[in-house]
Amino acid sequence: MEDENGSTKAPLIEDDAGLDPRAAAELLASTKHRAQRQFDVWPPYLLFIGSALFLFCYGAVWWSVRHQHPYVGPTGGALAILYGSVVAWIVVVVAVISRANYGVRGASKRRRAFRSGYLIVIVGYSAYQGALYHAHASHAIVYGIFPASIVWLFAGTAFVTIGAIREELPPVLLGGALIALGVASAFTGPVIGWLVSGIGLALVLAGFGATRIVMRRA
């Protein structure tokens, strides 16, 4: 076998014949854990940063609409914070995924690439929001209830579908929780709905991060 540099001959590392079982087991476990961390496309730190970031930006939107009577929608500044945060989050997530996937080929990478198809859904929902506006729906619906809650219905539906395809209960339960959050956000109205969404998203991301830490240690 030849490597990229054309090197074919090199000294062989000594066999670990004298390694005791405990040391061998520790080496095996630490190698596996280190590899899992390096391949992880959703490292806990990223989820905790996302949790704080979305709590902040949804909080900013809620802050901008909290005293509106009648409701007109988030201010330009609040929307700039929200969309800026979403874009920054996407950039960071793409960078982390690219780094984790560097050198990896195969089915799981292809599956992850297909998930970028979710962007189509996001564009579709934005277009739908335009249709609501075009149909003269109230500002409370177009700029409040719909954008604050629909993302949860979408994400929840996606997770339930993934769980159903894989026959795995955790994604189905997570999906159910997200749909419940979307409904709760819608019921609380266009003002509180933003806050409910922000807190809900922060809790989901932080919970996901904590779960991954526990799973790593298991």
Next chain:
Amino acid sequence: MATLASLPEGDSLSFTRLQEMIELSAGNLITHLRRLEDAEYLETEKSGNGAASRTQVILTAQGREALDNYAASLRNLIEGL
């Protein structure tokens, strides 16, 4: 093998990334990979020619099973100590 086993089944890893992750010299890694390939624990796939050539390494089902058995044997040994 433990590094490759951390990937989902069917995924392969480039020689370069594997070398970076386990911090072995190219020569040492090649020697180990050759031995494991002879034992049918992993397969390598080379694409391209010359300086642009790329080698992908993939753990076989047999290799994954052997690693699991090895880990189980170590656990039994430790419990017996």
